[in-house]
Amino acid sequence: MSIAVVYYSGYGHTKRVAENVALGAGADLIAIDDKGDITESDWQRLSEAKGIILGAPTYMGSVPWQFKKFADATSKVWFTRGWQDKIFAGFSNSASLNGDKQVSLQYLQTLASQHGGIWVSLGLLPANTLAATREDINNLGGSVGLLVQSPSDASADNIATGDLETAVKFGERVAFITGRFN
Template identity: 45%
Template sequence: MHAEAGVTVAVAYHSGYGHTERQAQAVAEGARQAVGSTAVLYNVAELSDELWEGLAEADAIIFGTPTYMGSQSSVFQAFAEASGSVWAAQGWKDKVAAGFTNSAGVNGDKLNALTSLSVLAAQHGMHWVSLGLPPGWLYSSAGSVEDLNRLGGFLGAMGQSPSDAGPDVAPSDADLRTAEHLGRRVAEVTVQLRHGAAELVQQ
């Protein structure tokens, strides 16, 4: 990890139609709200040296994928499999990780995609950060579609984009604010972990 006060958060995502990319941008914006933190977006559709070098330098990696047929996209899975050489060298061990996903259905088995992302992070020896929000909307009769975490996820940030809606209107503002919350939370947790590690070194 870097020596300066701020942290670098990498958002490694794939987006098939632009909806998950809007989520990724909201995640990055949230990460930048933490004091001294920066965020960089990486589209994993291109497995470039820039991608691997950026992820190696990052203090935290937030993974993002659309949910297709109940799981992550094949493009994201290709990236996950290509990270095998990083795994062999334990290159991402002890980095912070989190995840987000989007699908057309309100449920859409998004949890399965998030579970796959968390397992990927666990295999790399990373520290997974949950969403850290109570469920909104349908959790109580007083809920609203404008609530943060309106889809009631815990493992990561969920978004929903109707199949006939373009990325200019979906995901909803509530889902984008939920993604923003995740980015900010990851950056803040990463700063906390760094300060704790620095104190251990000084002891």
């Protein structure tokens, strides 16, 4: 069973999240470059994958243009229904705790649905008690997909461990669900 994490990362934060998601899922990483492109061999890997995890930072309330260019390029696959019934999931990262990441997740979920995909939610209860900290699993309270916060003045090494551990668990969930369907 193969799973691919296809993502765009402008400053390295989303790449770090993608690496943790891939670790949990046992997935291949496919980076969208700064021109919004992936290689022909990457397209082939996506074609062969049983599951696709989509990842992008949230810029100005949505995914960046590089990810949108990739998404538009998937119309060739859409036309042939090449990703019909694949397992899909998604994640987004932004500098703010909320940062309109939900809009980006809805964009990713809609893209997956247009392809006839089956969406996997985060599947984790939120850490929403008075004692909860940023080091807890799902401390941002996501449900549709994985939410991650990276302070704008911090390197990718400063992402909260709770977010990174949630990323690994999310990858594990996607792998589990993909295995059940295949």
